[in-house]
């Protein structure tokens with residue numbers, strides 16, 4: 639009997655805390671999701687900062703392929719998502735949701751009050767994910783992102799109340 643797809647997709651990847659040794663793979667994932675990849679060194683430098691933490695989605699088994707990662711920072715009760723990327727091959731399988739869930743569990747355990755993020759107002763996939771989690775827009779930054787395609791695009795600043 640074939641397992642239901644929801645069950646299969648939930649066991650294929652495990653969500654684990656990010657370590658320094660994950661940064662090269664995280665850089666590759668970042669490059670698959672964004673016009674300018676953060677380098678291995680940039681991600682290592684972020685993760686080395688005390689308030690920064692992250693999670694990887696890692697395929698269980700021998701190959702242990704990474705499916706996505708998230709980096710966040712918590713300072714004095716206020717947190718922000720620094721970046722999140724899921725490999726294009728594994729998108730829309732619940733990994734982004736699970737990575738964000740791991741961040742939220744960590745922040746609630748730490749007693750954080752709110753979580754902020756910035757997102758391009760044309761990034762429909764990310765906006766749908768964040769709205770499903772419960773984020774709402776608090777402000778806009780016009781002409782914020784330079785995607786290399788001419789006109790700069792607007793950033794939405796979104797917040798989730800963790801109280």
Ligand SMILES: CC(C)(COP(=O)(O)OP(=O)(O)OC[C@H]1O[C@@H](n2cnc3c(N)ncnc32)[C@H](O)[C@@H]1OP(=O)(O)O)[C@@H](O)C(=O)NCCC(=O)NCCS
Nearest residue numbers: 671722723724729730731732733734735757763764766767
């Ligand atoms: C945004 C991103 C992280 C989402 O990750 P994902 O693993 O594909 O998302 P999930 O499968 O967990 O989706 C969870 C929910 O988000 C919404 N969603 C995600 N991708 C979507 C899409 N392409 N279109 C519409 N809704 C989408 C849906 O509500 C989805 O729930 P559902 O599948 O039950 O309908 C992924 O698209 C990505 O890495 N994009 C490139 C990098 C990026 O833009 N990062 C965010 C920068 S702010």
